[in-house]
Amino acid sequence: GAVRAGVVRPLARTRWVRAFVHFVRHPLVAAALYVGGLYAWHLPDLYDAALLDARIHLLEHAWFFLTALVFWSVVIDPVPFRGTLSYGARLPYLLVLGAAQNTVLGGILSFSSRLLYTAYEQVPVFDLDRVTDQRVGGAIMWVVGDFVFLAAASVAFFLWLAEEEEMQKRRERIASRQ
Numbered sequence: 001g002a003v004r005a006g007v008v009r010p011l012a013r014t015r016w017v018r019a020f021v022h023f024v025r026h027p028l029v030a031a032a033l034y035v036g037g038l039y040a041w042h043l044p045d046l047y048d049a050a051l052l053d054a055r056i057h058l059l060e061h062a063w064f065f066l067t068a069l070v071f072w073s074v075v076i077d078p079v080p081f082r083g084t085l086s087y088g089a090r091l092p093y094l095l096v097l098g099a100a101q102n103t104v105l106g107g108i109l110s111f112s113s114r115l116l117y118t119a120y121e122q123v124p125v126f127d128l129d130r131v132t133d134q135r136v137g138g139a140i141m142w143v144v145g146d147f148v149f150l151a152a153a154s155v156a157f158f159l160w161l162a163e164e165e166e167m168q169k170r171r172e173r174i175a176s177r178q
Contacts, residue, residue: 024070025070025073025074025084026084027074027084027085027089027093027097030067030070030071030073030074031071031074031093031097033067033070033071034067034068034070034071034097035097035101037063037064037067038064038067038101038105039101039105041060041063041064042105042109044116044117044118046060047116047117047119048117048118048119049119051117051119051120051123052119052122071098074090074093075090075093075094075152075156086160087156087157087159087160087163088160090152090153090156090160091153091156091157091160094149094150094152094153094156095149095150095153098149098152098153099145099146099149099150099153102141102142102145102146102149103142103146105138105141105142106138106139106141106142106143106145106146107138107142108138109134109135109137109138109139109141109142110135110138110139110142111135111138112131112134112135112138113131114131115130115131115134116134117134120133120134
């Protein structure tokens with residue numbers, strides 16, 4: 001209530017905030033921030049730094065959270081915004097920029113024969129050797145991540161079909177009046 005009325009609304013009405021939000025919610029910008037950040041944070045030096053320094057770890061997760069909000073705001077209609085893509089265009093966005101990149105990164109982690117992140121030598125892990133732990137983490141990232149993208153793509157597909165069906169009915173009603 002009060003925070004939204006006193007802070008969020010006036011801020012959202014400023015031209016530069018609206019321009020910034022419009023820019024980052026462009027599908028290619030949103031995907032570049034999300035996917036680029038995900039891959040950058042999985043580079044060994046950055047990943048190790050985040051594991052060993054709580055402040056960097058917090059920054060990493062803040063980046064993941066904020067860019068995920070922007071990425072998903074393109075396909076989910078968050079009030080007061082609308083998704084910036086049609087239902088049909090959401091399919092390649094979710095399948096190529098979402099699931100495919102997730103599969104690649106998860107695959108790299110799952111099939112690596114060597115430990116990619118040396119910081120794991122200094123932190124406790126479960127009763128697994130370090131490479132197996134990395135592989136399990138990659139597999140979880142791959143399977144669970146792809147499930148989320150595929151579920152969202154399925155919803156977009158059925159919404160697209162319903163929208164197309166409604167448009168066809170509208171065209172038929174108009175044609176029958178003529």
